[in-house]
Amino acid sequence: MERIAFFAFSILCFALLSSCGTDEKTPPKPVTVDMQESPTVSGLKKDLEERGYEIFDYIDEKTGDTILMQQYYIAFLKSGPDRSQSPEVADSLQALHMAHLARMYEEGYADISGPFGDDGEIRGITIYNTPTLKMADSLANMDPMVTAGRLVIEVHPWWAAKGFPLR
Template identity: 70%
Template sequence: MKKITTLFIAALVVLSCKGEPKETNLDNIDEGTELIETLKDSIVSEAKEVKGQIKTVKQIKEELTAKGFKTFDYVDEETKDTILMQQYFMAFLKTGPIRGQNEEETADLQKEHLAHLGKMYELGYADISGPFGDDGDIRGITIYNVPTLKMADSLANADPMVKAGRLEIEIHPWWAAKGFPLR
């Protein structure tokens, strides 16, 4: 509850301290109110469990540890909240050595690739995936929410694009605060 209150107050402070002149603009007030309501709804829904109970950091850590995940926690000096860090695995999808597929084969592989990533997300193994916006050697990433490097590597290498050699995988352990949304 302390974390939710702190995040809500932080959102209010950020929205109210823009350093702009103190004139009233109803459009900005409406946008700010919508943003606060969206943040509040997001925080509340993140904090609720299916049963309607809020889990403590200790409970979440115990569940993750029982499933084999690596975690650590620290106390935020400013808020005094305990922040739980979890190890994830970031898979970089890089240009593979076999790029000679024709247009139809490439289109089919792309469909299978997207279906694979969708299945990983649906099963809870991947939290986010996406391509990069440039045309570099690193084509995209997938963040795997699994307990071991071996499992992440196995799931990433099951991707049809990787199996066909069009992409190859490079995986690194990555730590992130559990339950914090992207902004």
């Protein structure tokens, strides 16, 4: 019986993940920047503003370059109130969690995700590339680990320069 409930839950999560939107309208696709293509700052600013993103720019005193800053949303994935699932259910939820994060990345809504290296309350982060906190929070809360109660989400606005890679 537990196995049937587990599979039904997995199918329900997959169906929700596959068919759910965050709103009645399809959310706007995030803007990605390939600085190799040298988009103009003014063109990029206009595009981001039209899509509803919060931005500002400044002049780098050292280089004289215009640096365009965009607001992203960083979601902290924290230990949730229900971590009592069987190992089989927890493994299935982990697979669904990874599929959710892959989907967010593939669709351009998440730029980077990963777990923390310790065993603390904060289990990992995802940086969402969305124009609003509401959208980032909605996408983060669609995670099957969150809907199952194994994780809870805490989202904060976060600023970063467009086109600067991690080093």
